[in-house]
Amino acid sequence: MTVSRVLRDRGDVSEATRAKVRAAARALGYVPNRIAGALASQRVNLVSVVIPSLSNMVFPEVLSGISDRLVGTPLQPVMGVTDYSDEREEGVLYEMLSWRPSGVIVAGMEHSPAARAMLVNSGVPIVEIMDVDGEPMDSVVGISHRRAGRETAEAIIASGYRRIGFLGTKMPYDHRARKRMEGFEKALAESGITLADREFYSGGSALLKGREMTEAIMNRTPDIDFLYYSNDMIGAGGLLWCLEKGFDVPNRIGLAGFNGVELLQGLPRRLATMDAGRREIGEKAAEIIATGLSGVRIELTPKLLRGDTIRPAR
Amino acid sequence: MTVSRVLRDRGDVSEATRAKVRAAARALGYVPNRIAGALASQRVNLVSVVIPSLSNMVFPEVLSGISDRLVGTPLQPVMGVTDYSDEREEGVLYEMLSWRPSGVIVAGMEHSPAARAMLVNSGVPIVEIMDVDGEPMDSVVGISHRRAGRETAEAIIASGYRRIGFLGTKMPYDHRARKRMEGFEKALAESGITLADREFYSGGSALLKGREMTEAIMNRTPDIDFLYYSNDMIGAGGLLWCLEKGFDVPNRIGLAGFNGVELLQGLPRRLATMDAGRREIGEKAAEIIATGLSGVRIELTPKLLRGDTIRPAR
């Protein structure tokens, strides 16, 4: 009836009735039932966002970018967390798709066959984010983690470091961290270098773990002259440890992290890093859904920020 | 029809038909339409979570607690971000309620009259979180920020500090930070102490801002002997600055933050703080919704963790 038209600003309704309806709606505290609306119109203003975790800063920043870009559109993000589990991802996607959302934004490019099938068959626009190393189902926006690892390795080698250690997370399902390490090792191998040592952690305060792992690896392999951390937080811990121990950074030992977190700006030295463009990825992904595009591919190309912890190339 | 019964594990269906339906559903990649289901059953497995921001670690941790507690239930969180704006809060709540969720979890106890009316009239279970200083609409789980401020002030005074500075965010709508400061100043006043100086910031890297503000306040009021920060991140920045400048912490100057963030564990000294119980708050709030309770009031009572930056009481 007319009420529906007013509340959706549609079609021709006289100013008089419009006002009357508005007043009545307000007085009654009427909130339309979108479930019925969605069923009738076959349109749902929800965007599903599926991410592996909320417990480090990276995914909240992506969410933040998505949420910001969606302000002013009728779209609303709905989030699901998978804890890096394929099974949970399938469950979450099933739930999400059962609401027939306007779009799905999902982290990563590796999904179980069941998950892929569900997404592809859903007919809903899909954006895979964070990573571009793989075969996209529809749209994709992210960076190449292999390339990130490779470029970092090349810069390190060019600066003359030779005894190189890697410190990362013990997460077989964090495919992006894995790809960075692969790209990193491959580039080292091309220069005839193999990793001098490596160290992995899981859980706990990343800053503290960074300290502990750095201490462990330096005690075990004292001649290491460079440490590549799979994220900035452990890198920051390592940096603080090195400075406290009086290591000459970046001459005795160089350091680099990954992500480009804001936190680094307040540290005693600027840790070398690479900005993964998390917020921008979120914004671009949301934009693809909001504008109804499909098959878009956006690869951001982050540059290594050398900060104060890699000495100049020579 | 029967299919519906199978997919929802309801009523008596023979094993034979059950199997047949399952097989067919799988083969077709069938995902039921929850919109229709929700409309027919008047039940929606969504929990709305309304928070002011995603850009510091505190709300993601709450979300994480909610999300974890909801695993294994049929419920799914839907999030909305208000950017500390009443207007945005109203808009987000309107959207949320139009989906007739199973519950609403909303940060804070201060809402516009319109928002309150919407929530109360919705008939949906409401949980206000983070703060307990106010008149709850339904359930509430959080801490008293006034008390947190007061207890911190009392501990500081008991340790003999007298020239006290406050550093915080320039956010008139962050009611929790405001209440902490109020409680803090009130307790000081009761001991005849007034704030020696104060400094506020907005935006940017909190760690860096902490350094800058600390430098500014110490230059302006050099005889300050204690700095109370409205969050751990700026506190950590202040701590790093003080250590670099060679201040004797906690004797020449004491420091305290707020939140109990994990990061503090990796710092050179443990900053005094108070754990706001963010994850636990999220879990408890989700539990209230999941179990269908109403009118629950849970007040957590965080203790001051003195760390290494407040000297012993005397």
Added chain:
DNA sequence: TTGAAAGCGCTAACAT
């Protein structure tokens, strides 16, 4: 144990 029928509260298309 299965099937049939009547809505759920809207929107879209079609009258008026």
Added chain:
DNA sequence: ATGTTAGCGCTTTCAA
């Protein structure tokens, strides 16, 4: 400019 009507795809109730 406004009113009328037929679904949207399920769940619920009732009958078989």
